[in-house]
């Protein structure tokens with residue numbers, strides 16, 4: 178690391194320790210006079226951060242404060258995030274990051290991440306050289322078209338890769354300088370944004386078709402040239418582009434789509450864990466999905482190999498999965514069924530969502546719609562009539578777009594539901610009993626996948642990595658958590674869990690001949706050696 182002195186050192190977020198510089202360091206680095214007398218350690222600095230944070234009157238103020246801290250003192254930011262992940266994750270990630278994205282051009286302070294626009298066409302390789310880091314291993318890229326359940330937020334969607342990267346660091350221990358958030362700012366279909374005088378993105382309609390694909394191709398090629406070890410994580414693309422890009426690159430480029438594959442794995446893990454509460458066999462389950470977009474389709478496509486591994490044949494596995502869209506149960510009577518949904522079309526007659534629950538009696542109901550209220554009282558009551566312990570996973574983010582609230586799910590099921598949601602809900606007391614909703618979010622999966630790919634230098638990211646990640650996550654739910662009805666582990670243990678997932682990913686990479694060389698026998702030590710522990 179470059180030796181910095183005086184004000185330059187204090188202004189460098191990576192090396193700055195602020196009041197934690199010792200007397201000797203203050204003398205050595207020319208800091209005397211530039212800091213108050215008191216020398217405090219990182220624990221005391223954290224106390225100050227937490228007190229200031231808790232004093233802020235709104236979540237968006239807290240987001241801005243934390244972002245400023247990241248830009249001022251990276252070690253302190255990450256130490257505080259790691260030590261208080263349960264409290265701080267909702268402020269740097271869903272739900273607050275949703276509000277931050279909506280307002281990003283208005284609350285903009287300091288540029289973060291890397292922006293590419295159509296004006297960079299033909300020059301992306303040379304533009305990437307402007308990024309100061311030479312050993313980037315993880316790239317999270319979005320084009321801002323489907324930001325959580327909030328729709329097209331254009332370049333304001335940069336908040337998502339930034340949030341995802343901070344959780345790569347906190348939840349898997351990847352070194353911050355190895356991570357890069359990227360915005361492919363190809364315009365926006367959001368006219369209100371384009372007309373907002375403070376909007377900072379490329380203020381034109383979105384690139385589409387070949388113009389769009391060729392720009393993404395150029396980006397992917399440029400990454401492989403400049404950062405040959407990097408894993409590309411596609412995030413919050415519209416469903417159409419998400420699948421097109423995954424189909425285009427997955428067989429030849431080290432990449433995955435978090436909304437399709439990461440979400441599928443976290444959902445499968447929750448379903449596995451729910452069997453420990455209901456005492457049902459996974460192979461016997463019937464699963465219903467509301468929504469036919471990236472997340473729901475990804476879940477169905479990962480359930481298939483999971484069912485097959487549990488002993489079901491192809492046709493039987495398909496028959497356990499049903500889709501519901503705005504028109505009701507997806508049957509052959511529907512017009513314009515998306516190609517990936519076709520294999521799951523029900524042979525039953527057309528019927529409404531609630532009637533489909535009555536007819537099929539699903540054990541598990543999953544929502545991936547981005548639509549608040551999609552699980553209404555009739556839906557939840559019917560699930561609770563059909564099942565003693567219905568499992569309901571309302572994946573949609575942020576909280577304002579979740580299919581139902583935790584309180585609604587417990588109330589309408591008379592406290593019998595096993596509930597998880599994409600954004601966190603506080604415990605709910607109903608009929609004098611406290612229920613503990615879990616958070617079903619791909620944050621339990623993608624950091625471990627990225628760490629495992631890094632540790633194994635896997636050439637490709639394959640389906641089996643998500644299957645083993647789901648199994649590992651499900652196995653990490655403690656019996657005490659199962660007893661209180663939680664299907665995901667306490668987020669405080671996510672760092673350890675990500676390392677467990679990474680080891681399993683290394684094993685798959687090795688078994689499938691994808692590893693970039695020989696892997697040491699001690700995979701745990703191999704993964705451990707990569708871990709960043711924030712501090713001075």
Ligand SMILES: NC(=O)C1=CN([C@@H]2O[C@H](COP(=O)(O)OP(=O)(O)OC[C@H]3O[C@@H](n4cnc5c(N)ncnc54)[C@H](OP(=O)(O)O)[C@@H]3O)[C@@H](O)[C@H]2O)C=CC1
Pocket residue numbers: 323324325326327415416435436437440443467468469470471472473501502503504544545546547548551572573574575578598599600617618619620
């Ligand atoms: N918890 C987690 O880890 C994750 C959560 N998510 C969340 O899941 C949600 C969906 O994401 P994604 O699949 O990528 O988005 P998509 O836009 O790809 O899909 C949304 C789907 O929901 C359908 N839909 C919307 N409203 C309704 C409704 N009232 N009834 C039936 N179907 C409806 C849409 O149908 P139509 O085409 O007709 O509009 C579309 O098929 C988002 O809110 C996102 O934040 C996503 C990834 C991870």
Ligand SMILES: CC(=O)C(=O)O
Pocket residue numbers: 271324325326413435436573574599618619620
């Ligand atoms: C969590 C996530 O990736 C999403 O809501 O899109």
Ligand SMILES: [Mg+2]
Pocket residue numbers: 325412413435436
């Ligand atoms: Mg996402």
